[in-house]
Amino acid sequence: MWFKNPFVPEQASEFASSVDTFYFFMVSVSAFFAILVVTLVAVFAIRYRRRHEHEAGTPVHGALALELTWTLIPLGIAMVMFFWGASIFFAMSKPPSNAMEIYVVGKRWMWKFQHMTGQREINELHVPVGQPVKLLVGSEDVIHSVYIPAFRVKMDAVPGRTTTLWFTPTKTGRYHLFCAEYCGQKHSGMRGTVVVLEPAEFQAWLAGGPATGSMADAGQKLFNDLACATCHRDDASGRGPSLKDVFGSTVTLAGGATVTADDAYLRESIVNPQAKIVEGYAPLMPTFQGLVTEEQLNQLIAYIKAQAGGTPGTAAPATGTPAPGAPAASGTQPSTE
Amino acid sequence: MDTATVDTRPSYLENGHSWQSWLLTKDHKRIAILYLITITLFFFIGGLFALLIRLELMTPAGDMVEAETYNKFFTMHGVAMVFFFLIPSIPAVLGNFLVPVMIGAKDLAFPRINLLSWYILVVGGLFTLGAVVMGGVDTGWTFYTPYSTAASNTHVIMTGLGVFISGFSSILTGLNFIVTIHKMRAPGMTWFRLPLFIWAHYATSIIQILGTPVVAIAVLLVALERTLHIGIFDPNLGGDPVLYQHLFWFYSHPAVYIMVLPGMGVISELIAAFARKAIFGYKFVAFSSLGIALVGFFVWGHHMFVSSQSVYAALIFSFLSYLVAIPSAIKTFNWTATLYKGSISYQSPMIYAFGFLGLFLVGGLTGLFLAALGLDVHVHDTYFVVAHFHYIMVGGSIMAYLGGMHYWWPKISGRMYPEGWAKFAALMVFVGFNLTFFPQFLLGYLGMPRRYHMYPEEWQVLNVLSTAGASILGVGYLIPMVYFTWSFVKGEKAPANPWGATGLEWTIPSPPPTENFTTTPIVTEEAYAYSNREMKVA
Known part of the structure; x- marks a missing residue:
């Protein structure tokens, strides 16, 4: 956009611009109908204001043509909204096969991430710009929800299930990550940061973490x-x-x-x-x-x-060899940050 | 009307002054007053929590109360407002008072059940208040599992029981209305001569009867899961936490229509009375109420687009959600068209009706945003949703409730209220409401999640605006409470028909005698037959 709209969050994924374009369409259509109705109400209210105490309105019987007009036109517009919204949703629910997979676990009240190459992070997620990323989301306790406003994506973390969401970051920077599903006392503190890096920086970041095996x-x-x-x-x-x-x-x-x-x-x-x-x-x-x-x-x-060989998302080079005797998996390992 | 001037029977307010004459009354009008007092109390409690929420959110740090206390505030705000104010509000107060009168009946079909339903609401309310006094509950009014069953250590069961019990009140009221509307209409009062207020209450009653048992079962299962670990919702016991959301929203989405349909009925009455004109497209408005009630049962999944529900289920729920929007659009256009060639006066009930039109329009249009799959993913569970449903439930339902209270107050109390103050309060409510909730749309799109005790600093300005608006809104609500109370004792005596309105309720004295009508009225004309009569105020 040619100016920074203060009422729209940063556009940092491929979805962001398509969601925003749709949003502006919705705002425009809504504004049109809101102004239309308010204007009509105002004009009628003034034009037909009561002039004598004993005056009654002039009877106007319903008009089928009018009823059909204001049923079918809104219906048509609603269908445009439905298909447009559904098409964006379909894109959001189909991660590309070359997406880099990262596991996410929500736990009251923190986010734990693990890259396929073994690096772990807590409340911070590093991803490379321009690379489709697929998050495989789970929960250890109650329902949480991964929400990254700058990417316009959200997905619940449901205990007992693995849910997925994906995005392609388009802009380097640091972005909010929120828990959007109420999860108890420190729900509003269950926040993190998504750090989008240039691919080379991301590789350097991966290499910099302690090697714990993929x-x-x-x-x-x-x-x-x-x-x-x-x-x-x-x-x-x-x-x-x-x-x-x-x-x-x-x-x-x-x-x-x-x-x-x-x-x-x-x-x-x-x-x-x-x-x-x-x-x-x-x-x-x-x-x-x-x-x-x-x-x-x-x-x-x-x-x-x-x-099964050649799993997508494992392409990033493993860094170093597994530390001998490292515990197989537990939250006690040092994170990369 | 002659009956109004020669009637010497005592009014329902004069007919007995003992406690028993109120607490054991079978008169639908006295029961309406009992409801009015009860729900006003809950409105105060819910409003107090709203005030505390807004005060906390003035600063981003979450520094006024502890996080857990804040979580209890928004939970108890929601529970009090939804289950003990909004759902009973228009049906139990105005509906109770008016449904028999408008159709020419002496009372509802089951007067004792009507009294019972009030007692049930009070018992349910006492359970919920008991939970508040004992330390409160922190699950949100939605009681989502497994948080409510396995994690929360607050008074979930007691609150849930309060909701469970009060549900029976709602079911019994709905049942009473349906039977009354079917069986007790005066001679000549055909279905298509019914005021639209009655159609709206009929549609609402259907939802109350069919939907409420499901939420009752859902909260009962939550209680059983918490105590006996039966494994319905907890994945560790083989249950499915998302199943709860299906059960909950199967009721709670239609419940939104329980809250707004009666308001739509009120608005139809107000617009007809203050434009002195029949509602344009009467049958379209009547059937759109039924359409909303019916289709409204099949859209619950739009609360669950990011819950891991299947993509195809989401697609169908999105489509049906767009369909359910159409009847509301039809109503709005018909109300607007009714004004054309009307004789419009700007008395305070009509000011509320204008306010309703503006706010309901915004609430309805933003509902289209949430029904859109790709857009809902971003704004789901943010302040955008909070703003949207407050525009419907507060901007829509409460504006209609207040408009209705002003319109029928002379009939209910036999007294007039100060018109100047009423207009001033209506303006305060409208301005305060918009200032409170419009910034929340912006916050939501910027990404502020709901139920947040603290938030990033960049959102403080919009939150402060919202809190400022809430204080204006609060004063706007207090003013009518003061002058209604004053008017009840000292207001100028009201004539039988202060507005020059049609409708059977305006043919009997203000306040009406206990039996409403001296002789059963015979209806010979359509509703809102304004041009057929010489307009005579009072």
Whole structure:
């Protein structure tokens, strides 16, 4: 825009300008109808003001043509609004396949982030400009909501689910990140900052953090520590199905139904294994609900995804080797900042 | 009307002065007064919390009260205002008083149930007040799970019980109105001769009966989950926290129409009376009330566009939300067209009606912003939403409620109020309201989330404007309370028909006798037949 509108937040993502353009359209249409009605009311109120105490109005019977006009024209305009709004929403719900994935966990009252390459952050999120970023959002306790006004995006963090949102930052800088869903005492303190860096600076930032191993590495260690590997063997000889290459594939369930093995499916199969049984296997697996934290769950899923090879978003180079003996996953590790 | 001048029976206010004659009354008009006192008390309580909220938000730091106290303030503001003021307001006070009179009946169909419904509201209110006194509740008026079931350590169950109990009051009132409107209309009072106020209350009653049980079940499940951990909503017990939102909004979105439809009915009466003209497109206005009641049941998902609900569900809810906007547009255009060739006077009820038109217009149009999927993602759970629903519920419903109170006050109390003060208060409310809530639209688009105790400094100016507006608004509300109270004792005696209005309520004395009519009236003309009569004021 040619001037800085003080009533519009910074436009720092690709969605920002399309949402704002739509917003200005909505404001214009609303202003038109508001002015139209207020003007008519004012003109009639003055023109037809009561002049004698005993005066009555002149009867005017309804007019079907008028009724149809002010039903159909607003309906048409409403449909334009519906389709325009829906088209932006569709774009927001379809992350591109080359998006860089970052896990987000909301917890009263902080935001925890973990990059696929292992770097952790609390209440601060570093991302490179120009790169689509997909946030995989979970919660450890109650419902929270990731809200970045400068990007015009928001998504609830629902306990027991992984939700996603994505954006492509278009401008370097520091932007507010809020919790938008009321979550108790310090809800308004559950704030963070999104730091958008030039790609080179972002790589330098990644390299500068203490190396704790990628999420997939941490997940692999967990996979062994929790003895997942005893049943889920690579060669399909175990009591559970092989998890190699399972991510993104179509899984046939007992009873013949099929399901795509995505993030939600993997999560459900860990915390509620009886929900969907793979064809040919017995329902033997115990639940891991409460045994793994939200972040450990994310690491396990990252490991399973990595085994499918070429997972999007893992392209950023891993920095260094895993520190020997580093705890597999816990909030006690030093963050990168 | 001759009956008005020769009637020597005592008015309903004079007919018995003992406590029992009020607390055990079966007269719909006395019950309306009981409701009026009750909800005014809750309006005070809710208003007090609103004032405290606005005072805290004058500074960004959150330095007046603790965060937890602030969270209790906005929760109790919402609970008091929604469940104990707005939902009962117009139906329980004006509806109770007017529905039988307007259709030519002596009382509602079930007078004892009517009294019972007031007692139920009082009991529900006492539970909620008890929760406030014991330390309050901090879940927000929405009681979202799993915060309300697993995290909050405040008085959730007691407040929830208050809401649960008061719901039965709402259901019984709705039931009473529906039966009364079906069975007790005077001879000649056909469906299409009914005042639009009656159509609006009929539509409202349908929502009350069908919707309220669902929210009752939802808060009951919250209580069971908190005490017995039954695992409906808590994901750790195999439940689904989003299910709660579906149950809650299945009632609570239609509940918005419980709050605004009766207001629309009031506005139709005011515009007809002060333009002395039949409402343009009577049937369109009548059926649009039913349309809102019906379609309003299928739009609840628009509160959940970012809740991880499926994209296709969101699409359908967005589409239906646009459809439900159309009947409101139809009403607005028809009210405007009614003014054409009218005989318009600017008495205070009409000033409120003009105010309603302006504020409801803004509230309705900004609803279109929230129904738009891609835009709602940004403004959902921000002050934009807060501003929008206050424009509907306060700008719409309370303006209509006050307009109605001024219009029917001479009938209810038998006294006139000071017109100059009434106009002044209406202006204060209009200006104060806009100054309070318009800045909140701007704050919302800038990204300020709702229910925030502290906020970034760059938003202070708009917040201070909002607080300044709230203080004007507060005074604007206090003035009518003062002069109505004064008028009840000392006001000039009101004639039977001070406005020269049509409608059966203006054919009987002010205040009416207990049985309303000496003989059952026979209706021979349409509603608002202004041109058919010689205009005679009083």
